Amino acid sequence: EALLRTLPERGDLVLLDRMDHASLIDGATAGSARFRRYDRSDRSRLERLLAREGPRRRYIVTESVFSMDGDTPDLARLVELKRRHDAILILDEAHAIGCLGPTGAGLAEAAGLLDEIDIVVAPLGKALAASGAIVAGPRVVIDYLVNRARAFIYTTAPPPAHCAAVLAAMDIVQTEPERRHRLARNTERLRGRLAEMGLSAPGRMHIVPILLGSADRAVKISRDLLDRGYFVAAIRPPTVPPGTARLRVSVQADHTDDQIDGLCDALHKIVREEGCAGSL
Ligand SMILES: Cc1ncc(COP(=O)(O)O)c(C=O)c1O
Known part of the structure; x- marks a missing residue:
């Protein structure tokens, strides 16, 4: 500024x-x-x-x-x-x-x-x-x-x-470049899993937006994830353009494979349970 x-x-x-x-x-x-x-x-x-x-x-x-x-x-x-x-x-x-x-x-x-x-x-x-x-x-x-x-x-x-x-x-x-390598590897793992699940996650970096369309759905899925122990913020207009509300995952070097897989499994379950799969 x-x-x-x-x-x-x-x-x-x-x-x-x-x-x-x-x-x-x-x-x-x-x-x-x-x-x-x-x-x-x-x-x-x-x-x-x-x-x-x-x-x-x-x-x-x-x-x-x-x-x-x-x-x-x-x-x-x-x-x-x-x-x-x-x-x-x-x-x-x-x-x-x-x-x-x-x-x-x-x-x-x-x-x-x-x-x-x-x-x-x-x-x-x-x-x-x-x-x-x-x-x-x-x-x-x-x-x-x-x-x-x-x-x-x-x-x-x-x-x-x-x-x-x-x-x-x-x-x-x-002095610890291995942290960056772990971050890149974690990002790749998460993005790979999301792609397998058919979810739209544009970009290729460690900030991973999962596009959901409606703000209500983004907020609901974000809350459901929190109930299961995963804090993933819902980002809505006006921060992003209308119709592009999303979950925003911030990958860290310290995330474990289990945490990444656990998040993906939870997301998969929520999407299925709520009948959202077809529209994602
Ligand atoms: C791209 C970018 N620039 C600047 C800032 C401002 O940083 P700070 O809040 O630490 O002043 C942010 C914060 O989110 C940011 O994302």
């Missing part, structure tokens, strides 16, 4: 993916630059928006693992577009930091494109089990933010204990 509120200025254009997190939208809304939304599945809209004459600077803003869809943007294409249109690419690695890449730096590292991203935002509240966020970018950008970002200046600094926890978490991320 602080980055997008502070960096883009009047006369600039900020381009946000339609599913970018609320904090990114709030930042762009509060800032003084114009902003437009693009849909990552529409290959031409972003290009058309970038090609428009007028803006002083153009910013492309995307998440790396989309928090409600479990998919990733075509990062190589975004890099190519930002180069062609002399834009600044901002990547929010909230759901990828710690989870992807040889040292856990995220999607850009996994794709070998880290040097091509202008500014990386890494919220610390997911895999790193802390709070707050890191903004990484050119020195001049960081200095500017330190001096101009109100949300950074007019708030108490994080306490030392919190910083120590973040450093300890980063140490684990960098």
